[in-house]
Amino acid sequence: MxxxxxxxxxxxxxxxxxxxxxxxxxxxxxxxxxxxxxxxxxxxxxxxxxxxxxxxxxxxxxxxxxxxxxxxxxxxxxxxxxxxxxxxxxxxxxxxxxxxxxxxxTLAERDVNEYFASGEAASGFSGLAFDFTPKGYKAKGRFEAELLVLKLDLDLKAEGKLGLKSDGVYLEDTVIYAEGARQSDTITELVTDRVNPLLSFSEIPFPVEFSRIRMTNDAVTMSGNPxxxxxxxxxxxxx
Incomplete structure (x- = not known):
């Protein structure tokens, strides 16, 4: 015992x-x-x-x-x-x-707008501001660029949605207006290419999975359901 x-x-x-x-x-x-x-x-x-x-x-x-x-x-x-x-x-x-x-x-609309207002973001924009909604986004600002022999200086308004890709968050299905007129695909691509990806995952130094994206009136959330x-x-x- x-x-x-x-x-x-x-x-x-x-x-x-x-x-x-x-x-x-x-x-x-x-x-x-x-x-x-x-x-x-x-x-x-x-x-x-x-x-x-x-x-x-x-x-x-x-x-x-x-x-x-x-x-x-x-x-x-x-x-x-x-x-x-x-x-x-x-x-x-x-x-x-x-x-x-x-x-x-979770990325807040306020922080996105502060980033663009800081002057550290894509070149060619001034006063660029986003307005998030559950269905996508709206944006407005001034854009300056040279396209071959054409110099652009436009007050733009845009609307579209945010999409999730393996390397980041992108502006997708974007429609751009200037002076009340819808702009061509060439102008739209030029503008969105200066912004995309809105948020790059390239600086995350380890494997991470995201499978869905959800928007509200003040934020966007990318989730892999952790x-x-x-x-x-x-x-x-x-x-």
């Missing part, structure tokens, strides 16, 4: 030690991923939860910057390599441990 009790206690001790070790690894991974995302996207706030023995990470960022545009919110449900994470030290090594992910990005982790070890940071 005594030996059985000793064995039971030993087994319990091993289990507790294993759980503590797993918890420490998850906490370390959460910190590493959070710091890497903070350095990569310069958010206002980031939180990361690592679970499933270090194989899954759930991250949320607010105020991150992608392709020069401030992002209202990023959510990420990622599959990670726990063994590689143990030895990863640099931001590049840590990011490379993300094997796949489902993401969700699922939030309910348990695990967490790390967070805020400016």
């Amino acid at each position: 005594f030996n059985k009790k000793i064995l039971a206690l030993a087994a319990a001790a091993v289990m507790i030690a294993g759980e503590a070790s797993a918890g420490t690894a998850e906490a370390d991974a959460a910190r590493k991923i959070g710091e890497a995302l903070r350095n990569e996207f310069s958010p206002d706030r980031v939180s990361v939860t690592v679970s499933n023995d270090g194989k899954r990470a759930w991250a949320e960022c607010t105020g991150a910057v992608i392709s020069g545009i401030k992002i209202k919110e990023i959510k990420l449900d990622a599959a990670i390599d726990p063994e590689a994470m143990k030895s990863a030290e640099t931001g590049e090594e840590i990011i490379s441990c993300i094997e796949s992910s489902k993401g969700e990005i 699922g939030k982790a309910q348990r695990g070890e967490s790390w967070s940071w805020e400016k």
Whole structure:
């Protein structure tokens, strides 16, 4: 009887030690991923939860910057390599441990307009402003460009929708008017090519999946239907 009790206690001790070790690894991974995302996207706030023995990470960022545009919110449900994470030290090594992910990005109309007002966006535009709706967008602004021997200087109005592609968010089905007249496909293509992609995914340094896009009166959300982790070890940071 005594030996059985000793064995039971030993087994319990091993289990507790294993759980503590797993918890420490998850906490370390959460910190590493959070710091890497903070350095990569310069958010206002980031939180990361690592679970499933270090194989899954759930991250949320607010105020991150992608392709020069401030992002209202990023959510990420990622599959990670726990063994590689143990030895990863640099931001590049840590990011490379993300094997796949489902993401969700919410881009506010206000932040898009602030980006274009900053003068850091596509050349040729001034006073460009978007008005999002559940069905698409409207936009207006001034556009200047040279097309062969023709110099354009137009007050434009445009309407269309936002579309999701593998490399970013694009203006699609766009119709452009100037001086009350609908413009040709050549002018429309010239203008939209200066903007597209509205949001590029090229600066996201890990695989991320988006499968649908939804618009409201003040934002657009691209989502891969990520699922939030309910348990695990967490790390967070805020400016």
